[in-house]
Amino acid sequence: QSVLTQPPSVSGAPGQRxxxxxxxxxxxxxxxxxxxxxxxxxxxxxxxLIYGNSNRPSGVPDRFSGSKSGTSASLAITGLQAEDxxxxxxxxxxxxxxxxxxxxxxxxxx
Amino acid sequence: xxxxQESGPGLVKPSQTLSLTCTVSGGSISSGGYYWxxxxxxxxxxxxxxxxxxxxxxxxxxxSLKSRVTISVDTSKNQFSLKLSSVTAADTAVxxxxxxxxxxxxxxxDWFDPWGxxxxxxxxx
Numbered sequence: 001q002s003v004l005t006q007p008p009s010v011s012g013a014p015g016q017r018x019x020x021x022x023x024x025x026x027x028x029x030x031x032x033x034x035x036x037x038x039x040x041x042x043x044x045x046x047x048x049l050i051y052g053n054s055n056r057p058s059g060v061p062d063r064f065s066g067s068k069s070g071t072s073a074s075l076a077i078t079g080l081q082a083e084d085x086x087x088x089x090x091x092x093x094x095x096x097x098x099x100x101x102x103x104x105x106x107x108x109x110x
Numbered sequence: 111x112x113x114x115q116e117s118g119p120g121l122v123k124p125s126q127t128l129s130l131t132c133t134v135s136g137g138s139i140s141s142g143g144y145y146w147x148x149x150x151x152x153x154x155x156x157x158x159x160x161x162x163x164x165x166x167x168x169x170x171x172x173x174s175l176k177s178r179v180t181i182s183v184d185t186s187k188n189q190f191s192l193k194l195s196s197v198t199a200a201d202t203a204v205x206x207x208x209x210x211x212x213x214x215x216x217x218x219x220d221w222f223d224p225w226g227x228x229x230x231x232x233x234x235x
Contacts, residue, residue, distance in 0.1 A: 002156060034213055036221040038157075045206055046157065048223035052213060057223065089157055093219035097173055101157040 003028055003094045004102035011108040012080045020105045022073045022090030028100075030071035033093040037066055037075045040087040040104075049088070050075060077107070085109045112137040114207050114226035122201075122233050128194040132207030132226060133187070139165045140185045145210035147222060148181060148192045150203040158203075162210050163190055197233045204228040 005023040012018040022035060029035055034053050038046035048057050050066035053073065065076045073092075077084055090102040118130035132146070139146060148160040161171035163181045171179045180193040194201060208222040 033219040034215065034221075036219075038222075045225040045228050046222075047225070048221060051211075051221045051223070052215070052218060091157075091221065097170075100159050104156045 002101060002103040003096065004090050004092060004100070006088075006090060006102040006105045008103070009106045009108065011110055012077075013110045014080055014082060016080050017076060017078045018080060018107065019077075020075045020088050020090075020107070022075070022092075022102050024071050024073075024092060024094075026071065027096065028071075028092045028094040029068065029073060031095070035066065035068050035073035036091045037064075038089045038091065040089065042086070046089060080109055082109050112209060112224060114209065114224060116205060116207050116226045116229040118229060118231070120230060120232060122197055122231060123235050124198055124233055125196055128192070128197050128201060128205075128231055128233070130192045130205055130207075130229065130231070131189050132191070133189050134209075135188070138185075139183060139188050139190065141165075143212075145212065145220065146183070146190045147208050147210040149206045149208055149222065149225075151206070151228070152200075152203045160192065160194075160205075199233050202231065202233045204230050 037050040039049045040046040053068040054066045063078050088105045094100050113135045115133045122128045145162040147162040161181050163169045163183050178195045183190040206225050206228045208225040210220050212220050
């Protein structure tokens with residue numbers, strides 16, 4: 001059972017902007033802990049996409065951006081491309097030390 | 111750059127102990143500053159953090175798995191290992207090792223980068 005809630009799926013057409021939400025509580029995001037995001041392409045390991053709420057590792061396109069407010073965080077993808085079709089996971093620290101990942105969101109590029 | 115590679119049996123019998131090793135290349139576990147984690151993903155499901163170890167040997171485990179998990183480190187081989195005892199079919203998953211990077215911001219929380227490619231472990235008789 002994940003303590004971070006994500007929509008199971010989102011979709012968008014090429015070129016569009018999509019957002020993926022990650023809703024937590026006062027024991028994780030709302031307590032001030034950072035949110036991180038991962039992209040998992042089909043059949044591969046997760047890859048760090050955003051760390052510390054809004055920072056992109058070297059090599060991640062600026063089409064990907066992250067934000068955090070209150071007990072929630074969001075990942076935005078602009079200029080959607082076919083290669084963005086993947087599963088996306090948010091992650092934060094939780095005082096229960098379990099279920100620190102969100103349940104994942106499958107992005108479909110129409 | 112740092113790379114991680116998991117290795118170990120792909121099939122384990124119920125009630126036995128699952129054993130995996132992660133070999134780190136391109137960087138030394140002994141250099142400190144990072145933790146080294148195990149994470150698993152049940153087929154078609156999300157991610158579950160199992161636990162981490164520091165080069166000194168200190169560990170921290172997911173409370174839901176703590177009674178069955180042991181993570182150890184061999185700095186001479188630049189490896190860390192996972193043992194999960196009394197496995198059942200519910201432990202069938204892809205197991206990943208990953209470098210756990212602590213935030214420099216107090217209370218910021220850790221993130222994982224990079225990850226190994228993962229190894230599927232099936233629990234079946």
